[in-house]
Amino acid sequence: MPSLGRLHLITDTRPGRDPLAVVRAALTVAHANLVVQVRVEDSATDREAYDLTRRVLALCASYQATCLVNDRLHVALAAGAAGGHVGADDLPVAAARRVLGPTGVLGATARAPGPAHEAVAAGASYLGVGPCHTTSTKTGLPDPIGPAGVRAVVDAVDVPVIAIGGVTAARVPALRAAGAYGVAVVGAVSTAADPARATAELIEALTC
Numbered sequence: 001m002p003s004l005g006r007l008h009l010i011t012d013t014r015p016g017r018d019p020l021a022v023v024r025a026a027l028t029v030a031h032a033n034l035v036v037q038v039r040v041e042d043s044a045t046d047r048e049a050y051d052l053t054r055r056v057l058a059l060c061a062s063y064q065a066t067c068l069v070n071d072r073l074h075v076a077l078a079a080g081a082a083g084g085h086v087g088a089d090d091l092p093v094a095a096a097r098r099v100l101g102p103t104g105v106l107g108a109t110a111r112a113p114g115p116a117h118e119a120v121a122a123g124a125s126y127l128g129v130g131p132c133h134t135t136s137t138k139t140g141l142p143d144p145i146g147p148a149g150v151r152a153v154v155d156a157v158d159v160p161v162i163a164i165g166g167v168t169a170a171r172v173p174a175l176r177a178a179g180a181y182g183v184a185v186v187g188a189v190s191t192a193a194d195p196a197r198a199t200a201e202l203i204e205a206l207t208c
């Protein structure tokens with residue numbers, strides 16, 4: 001597998017957002033450092049998820065950036081994405097690995113060392129770990145684990161750890177110090193007045 005990008009931009013498809021404009025802006029700054037994860041609302045149809053993924057893939061191709069699909073691995077495969085991301089309500093990691101095959105990029109959500117170890121043993125290529133901080137993007141999450149919680153997972157696995165949840169450029173140094181390989185964001189880029197600038201600040205914090 002080529003090296004994983006360090007900035008994961010998760011599409012924001014809430015009403016009033018323009019996910020493709022945000023992805024376009026982020027790509028002009030982050031290039032191949034960007035992983036775009038296509039995440040749609042649960043109420044979206046597979047056709048909508050597929051169409052958005054195809055459009056994101058077309059944008060990513062010009063920058064050699066990676067495109068993954070959240071939850072819906074059949075959409076990932078049908079659209080030609082590099083892989084997908086699963087959590088507790090999705091296919092189990094071992095089943096997801098069978099769907100994607102040995103070379104697909106497979107992310108799994110984990111919040112603690114035990115489940116993290118199990119996810120890697122079952123075939124996860126990377127882990128999404130959080131929520132690290134309070135987020136308003138997703139409801140129903142457990143309490144934030146903070147950088148110390150990230151460190152506990154990092155110490156338990158040998159795959160890249162992507163910190164998620166309330167991540168901002170200002171919070172990246174502490175997450176990197178805790179061993180995070182990269183970060184995943186929705187709001188920090190999607191709700192920024194200038195998404196390209198917000199992306200640049202995140203990349204700077206991730207690579208300095």
Ligand SMILES: Cc1ncc(COP(=O)(O)OP(=O)(O)O)c(N)n1
Nearest residue numbers: 085086087088109128129162164184
């Ligand atoms: C990089 C990354 N980490 C965690 C998640 C969350 O996945 P999940 O727990 O399945 O929740 P939903 O995103 O499906 O609501 C993620 N998507 N990406």
Ligand SMILES: Cc1ncsc1CCOP(=O)(O)O
Nearest residue numbers: 135137138165166185186187
């Ligand atoms: C999908 C998801 N899973 C844990 S936090 C989160 C949302 C992260 O969004 P933001 O970067 O706006 O906090």
Ligand SMILES: [Mg+2]
Nearest residue numbers: 071086087090
């Ligand atoms: Mg999920």
